[in-house]
Amino acid sequence: MHPRSLDESSASQSAGSHRSVDPRKLRADDLRYLLAVARTGRLVAAADALGVDHTTVSRRVAALEKSVGVRLIERGTEGWALTDIGRAVSENADAIEEALNRVVDTVAGQDSPSLHGTVRVTAPDGFGTVFATPALVRVRRRHPRLHVELITATRQLALRPSGFDLALVIGVPSSSRLVTEHLTDYTLGLYASDDYLTRHGRPETVAELREHALIFYIESMLQVGDLDIEHHLPGVTPAFSSTNVCAQLEATHQGAGIGVLPAFLAQRAQLRRLLADEIDIRLPITLAVRREAVTHPAVGVLSAALRQEVTERAAELIPE
Missing domain, CATH: 3.40.190.290 (D-Maltodextrin-Binding Protein; domain 2)
Known part of the structure; x- marks a missing residue:
């Protein structure tokens, strides 16, 4: 995953802000990868949290960006950070992650969520x-x-x-x-x-x-x-x-x-x-x-x- 310049990132977000996205082309699981990068700021750390290698994290986030047509993360001096639209997307992705966790708890027979x-x-x-x-x-x-x-x-x-x-x-x-x-x-x-x-x-x-x-x-x-x-x-x-x-x-x-x-x-x-x-x-x-x-x-x-x-x-x- 190669960082773009700020101008390129801003331009792509602006261009994509009115783009129509087909929800059928979105993979909900890709959102978990975005969340992991958002929380750790590092591809390797996100990979460790998800139990995969960092190339998988890079590939899945890139796939998500391609699906929505905008840049979701950008490279900074302290690691990877969410763009403004990426932050908005991740906030909505939290609900999906929690739904998955509740499913796990239900299957495990836990009365209260862990x-x-x-x-x-x-x-x-x-x-x-x-x-x-x-x-x-x-x-x-x-x-x-x-x-x-x-x-x-x-x-x-x-x-x-x-x-x-x-x-x-x-x-x-x-x-x-x-x-x-x-x-x-x-x-x-x-x-x-x-x-x-x-x-x-x-x-x-x-x-x-x-x-x-x-x-x-x-x-x-x-x-x-x-x-x-x-x-x-x-x-x-x-x-x-x-x-x-x-x-x-x-x-x-x-x-x-x-x-x-x-x-x-x-x-x-x-x-x-x-x-x-x-x-x-x-x-x-x-x-x-x-x-x-x-x-x-x-x-x-x-x-x-x-x-x-x-x-x-x-x-x-x-x-x-």
């Missing part, structure tokens, strides 16, 4: 491990035929997102291709181990932090503006840095310095909070869903499970 398919979730390392994982596992117990993929990384979402269905991000992403909602806030503070405080003493003021080793993200590789250390602690430069908050936690636990850590991680490691009145960073976690995945039943169930998780464990996110 969730099927693959859902990919992205989340920051710490939050994804401590909060997203329990919520996703709980859903999987109820729906064993559902495949859940969790990708953890503290990064911004691309303006043209692909490769995920549901994302948990620090801050508020702005993209017309995302449906977002505020999920929760969480607190970051300064933490140190007893061993570190015994060897180096306890800072009593923010100014004294300059005399201590700080542990935080690698500034040059940090992609989340809300985590800019200069904004929260001007003039303080980390002595130990990592792109992974779990590595930061372990370094703090090992006495390498004072960590700027989420309370929900630091308290589990029994670290000591420092300068709590002066340094209390509050950041939002946003739940973002790609528009083409909003109607996916599993995405709705997983979103509800995440809301329940943060509601029941709110005291860990913002401790007294």
